[in-house]
Amino acid sequence: MPLVLYYMPMSPYCRSVLLLARAVDVPLDLRTVNLMAGEQLKPEFVAINPQHTIPTLVDGDLILWESRAILTYLVGLYGKDKTLYPEDLKTRAKVDALLYFDSGTLMQRWRGVVHPVIKDGAPKPPEKGLEQFHEALGWLETSLSQHKGKFAAGTDGPTVADFALVAGVSTYEAAGFFDADKYPVISAWLERCKKTMPGYQELNADAAAKFGGFIQSKIKQ
Template sequence: MSESTIKLYHFAPSSPSRGALLAARVIGVPVDVIILDLFKKEQLNESFIKINPQHCVPTLDDNGFVIWESRAIACYLADKYGKDDTLYPKDLQRRAMVNQRLYFDSSFLYPKIRAICYPIIFEGATEIKDKLKDDLNNTLNFLNQFLDANMWVAGDNVTIADTAITASMTALREVGWDFTSYPNIQRWLKDCATLPGYEENLEGAKAFGALVKKNLKQ
């Protein structure tokens, strides 16, 4: 397999996009990263719409097999290219736990981060509404509880649930969110800094955080 056979269409400030790329780095599968600047509407290029009519990132093209949605990409890469099943267990109960955490990120955690940040980036909002802040803090309480008995979000070893949630949480940290009430999350984030590709992820998270802080009333 040559490095150019797997293409990942990517935009670094996007947390889901970084989650897919971080998963690829942790799995150890080489991907050819193709940058699409969403602010320049490059995702609307005719050539990309032919690949993905939903024109979103991340999008994976593995020798003509095309799939999008960050966590679906991570599952596919782990199943196909993982050196073993540690990152995405084949045991049904352990896999179900990883899936639950992935769905927690996709349907619960990331949407609440997005609900706060996107109006600030794109709609001229300059403040965070108390209700949105409370909703997100309540969600962080759940994540902190997940980490009470586990070193990682879905058990005692790293899984693709950690790569997904790392992408979301590093973006939130770079926005300047206060994590002092969540000691387990603080500890886990320090551990995540050891993941392959973490620094690359952090660069994109910092870019996202800068976009939010630029418009946020201090």
């Protein structure tokens, strides 16, 4: 039985899972949940995921709805080797730290920029939110500077941390909130991800551009 993924292409969290699934070559039974139409609140979806978020992965009796947990689970199940989620403890600790940073800091601060505009109808992102978001991007720039020329955790190939981060950073770029000149190290890393990750354009770039355009359309000059 193929794994079922409830998703929507524009969601960065869903895109990280789609990219990783392609990298480990796992077939997914994809089921769209249209957030614009509020489909995540339908009783049949809430019965699967009471938190009504996507991505949600169903593998038999296992239901997972945290994208980064889905990434590590898919590598454990399907990764031919473990380079995507390295077994060496120190390297894995770096990968985990980046996953937690992405989830708990960077993406939260991005929400502080974009949610007021796309959810609450504010004409533009709050100054304070922007400041905090750029502070977090600055931390990512510093962190990646320690591993110049490589992937986020200092490995030669991408790990789950890169898959999680790239979905977000490409969205910031597409929405016009990422200035490559200000963050040259992140920018070079982003280009590396674009070239390395199978199906990048189809699975991530196109939908990031669409979501970025949607965000921009909500901002009033």
